[in-house]
Amino acid sequence: MSALPSDPALLARVETAIASAGGALPFADYMQLVLNEPGLGYYHRRETPIGPRGDFTTAPELGALFATALARAVGALQDEFELPAQVLELGAGSGALAADLLAACRRFGRPQAAYAILEPSAALAADQRECLSEEAAVGWLNQLPEVFRGVVLANEVLDALPVDCFVVREAGLRQRAVTGTASEGFRWVEIPAPPTLARRVAGIEEALGRKLPPGYASEWSPWLGPFVRSVAARLEHGAILFADYGYERRDYYHPERSQGTLVCHSRHRAHDDPFHAPGAEDISAWVDFDAVAEAALAAGLTVHTFATQTQFLMQHGLLEALAAAQQDSTSTAAHLALVREAERLLLPGEMGTRFKVLILARGRSAAA
Template sequence: MNQNAHEPRSLPVPGTDALAASEALVALVRDEIAAAGGWLPFDRYMERALYAPGLGYYSGGARKFGLRADDGSDFVTAPELSALFAATLARPIAQAMAASGTRALIEFGAGTGRLAAGLMTALAALGVEFDSYAIVELSGELRERQRETIEALAGPLAQRVRWLDALPDQFAGVALGNEVLDAMPVKLFARTQGVWHERGVATAADGSLTFADRIVGSDGMALAEYDAAALAAMDTEAAADIDYVTETHAAAAAFVRTVCTLLQRGAAFFVDYGFPRHEYYHPHRAEGTLMCHYRHYAHGDPFFHPGLQDITAHVEFTAMAEAGVDTGADLLGYTSQARFLMNAGITDALAQLDPADVAHYLPAANAVQKLLSEAEMGELFKVVAFSRGIDKTLDVFARGDRSHSL
């Protein structure tokens, strides 16, 4: 029996076809475990669970984004909550385009396409000239959904959208990743009685997948430079005498590094949930941040129907800032989502709605409250931005910038 799987029995039961796809993915992982000698690092498992062609969560056909479990979705993102998120985000993007003299946008993992449609519509309303909106998306199902959404909501502006299978070699303009970094594979490490172990995945006697730990340095296993530095940071930040489980983020840092390298001129914005290093590796976070999402339920079992649920980890933003700056890009700013959106004018945008129109105003006000509230997304979510060719900071980072905390 999988000792780490608590089998969240209250969760909805997948359909027959979905279960068959999940079982096929488990069989694929079992074969890979056997070929690797009986153990896979967790980041490899997470990569397969999310992105295995045709079977992974993001590469398969299951619906991901939505408002409720009964629509078949697993979680909701800010652009789905409120159109005011995109309308507000358009303002700092417009300033970044003007400051850098660029006319293009690129988005990574565009979800349903609502953010793209909202941004293009808002930029057009602001009188901002832009030539193209590129979307890097691996999922065929999401591409089609994005196309339908953008055509329905953005009208003729949809003709400026093009889809890419991979990152371009170079780019001038504004790059955007909303809840992308948290879906990058992470390594898991566990410190037990002062000894660090890398937590991987093995096959249990009954054929299920289970966690399996290996002492760091055993069997000739050497740490990558990034992970060695992260473990050293953990020993500094987290009390050394407690047992501790956490993640390292080499894949996300490498992605930020790549984006900032290809950015010739302009800005790159990343919006996600997480903490700076001194908070991320705090002793109170001794169980790590790994989390799974299925039908709007959050739980901690990454082996529950692999391929049918999202697997995420909070972002360690100090590492992201270091990765971007290491390329020679400037750290444009880092702040909470609440401060970012308020500086960008989301409350002014809400005030333009008619409170007497209760059917429209109340849902909009409730959504903005969720985006801004410290108890909801306002404090947990952060915005970090990098730039090239922008001489001054943007207005959105003029107040409440937390770059000093990284």
């Protein structure tokens, strides 16, 4: 499946971490290592993970339509909350969203004064610098700013946050952890669920109003709440827009979704074996948007919008953006490519309903 081998140094790091954890490493720690270990993890490789030459394609990589609609949304939020023309993007990938959004903002007569990017991967930050070399407004941050006023964007960042895996057994809740060695390979092992995980799953069952049945496997992210709270805490006035694949809690832990949502991507093929090529393939999990909203509400934000990607993009002029782009295209092939791009963004079988947009806000809107 993978076109790339795992880095032996990363495999050795995982083996050491398993040994330090007593032979069973919580999956979230494994996921953090293989995705984000500086210099070694998946997002830190020199080979680009995103786009046609990578392992998966995100909405901004399909073309400029997504960013054009997002530019409309950013403008609307800046008007509604009387915000300065500044954006903070978390996890900017190749830089395509920033480039197309800034160009669209200029076309709409509302150039952005500042566009900050927080990108933990040095390799991706280098790609972004190349992609955005002409954009004077763009700057890179090493950490979240102390205080921010404006619009924060994060497309497909939450799904990359590490998750813990669990399975319900007749005898009680078990954590699905990682064991094995670099030479023999890594594999799942079940261990008693630690108290934090047991409390979280009990909380999920309470919210659902039913017990998860024996055999039910899923995941929960110990990183999600702290991540959302840390971003929310820095937002003095403005909005945070998360776009990602995910569900409300009742659908996330739906009886039919009994094997969880963990998914790996390699060269545009999805599979479910996170040990196939550690650090050389993407691992992600769908997002529990109720967990995102709860963390934001606890940090004093309000829910401004929760919509499917289709609803959100239609509301922010996706079809007008499509028509305008087609007017500038001269070949039938270019017209059809734009239609295909819009279909991938909007159709239910594609990104349209699997992806959601959650906007969280702090501060009074001008209309209030």
